[in-house]
Amino acid sequence: MEVDYKQAFESSPVGQAIGRSRIIMACNHMFATIFRSTVDEMIGQTFERLYPTQADFEETGQRIGVFLSRDRSFTDDRVMRRLDGDLFWVRVRGFTYTPEDAHSHTQWVFTELAKSETPGQSLRTSLTSRERDIAALLIEGKTGKEVARALDISPRTVDIYRSRLLRKYGVSNTAALIQMLLQG
Numbered sequence: 267m268e269v270d271y272k273q274a275f276e277s278s279p280v281g282q283a284i285g286r287s288r289i290i291m292a293c294n295h296m297f298a299t300i301f302r303s304t305v306d307e308m309i310g311q312t313f314e315r316l317y318p319t320q321a322d323f324e325e326t327g328q329r330i331g332v333f334l335s336r337d338r339s340f341t342d343d344r345v346m347r348r349l350d351g352d353l354f355w356v357r358v359r360g361f362t363y364t365p366e367d368a369h370s371h372t373q374w375v376f377t378e379l380a381k382s383e384t385p386g387q388s389l390r391t392s393l394t395s396r397e398r399d400i401a402a403l404l405i406e407g408k409t410g411k412e413v414a415r416a417l418d419i420s421p422r423t424v425d426i427y428r429s430r431l432l433r434k435y436g437v438s439n440t441a442a443l444i445q446m447l448l449q450g
Contacts, residue, residue, distance in 0.1 A: 281376035288313050288327060288369050300356070300378050302348045316346050318353060318405055322448045327369065334360065334368035343379060345405055345447060353402040355379040355393075393434075400427045405444050 275282060281297030283290050290308050298305045301316060317323035326344075333340040340360045345353050357377045364370040379398070393401065396417075403413040410428065414421040428440065435446045 281378075283308070283313075283374045283376070285313060285372040285374060286370065297376060300348075300376055301346075302350050302352075307349075315349065318345055318347050318448060325448075330360065331368040334362040334372070335365050338362055338365050345402055346376075353405055355398050355402070393431075397427055397431055397434075400424060401431060401443075401447055404428070404440060405447060 275292075276294050278294050278296060281294065281300045283293040283297050285291060290311050290313060293305055293308045295305060298308050301308070314320060314323040317326065330340050330342075338361060341358065343355060343357050346356045346358075347353055355378070357379055359375040359377075361373045362368050362371065363373070399417055400413055403416055408416065410421050410424045413424045417424075428443075431443055432438065432440075435443055437443050437446055
């Protein structure tokens with residue numbers, strides 16, 4: 267029996283994308299679903315649309331490029347942006363076919379970190395689902411009261427979780443926490 271690789275790519279249960287110079291050249295249905303789009307809408311677009319900010323896109327590209335050039339692969343858990351603007355946690359695995367020009371020809375796998383997922387080894391995957399929810403809203407620039415309203419919890423509860431996050435990341439303020447979450 268012959269394997270239909272195109273069908274396997276298109277119907278894979280994880281999001282996959284092929285990039286050329288940080289432009290999406292191909293992606294599968296799960297990738298489009300994760301980012302709340304369609305395959306046709308994603309093709310030809312820059313990966314920048316999927317990052318919380320342009321600065322995050324640029325800084326992450328530089329940081330990832332070092333790993334891709336050296337190791338040909340990269341794995342990270344990070345906050346990404348769906349096309350409707352919602353932020354969410356995703357595990358990103360990337361591979362370059364061109365280590366001499368790291369972003370020239372890449373393949374990426376995206377797996378949404380579900381709220382029920384068992385925490386892993388990295389600091390970000392060791393966050394509880396509530397910590398992830400609060401972190402994502404803080405990254406969006408919401409105040410403690412706005413986070414509380416969005417999650418239907420008390421502002422005091424948000425303060426307690428924010429304090430836990432500050433301790434986990436070893437930072438002293440929310441701005442530094444957000445920077446750490448975005449940089450990985």
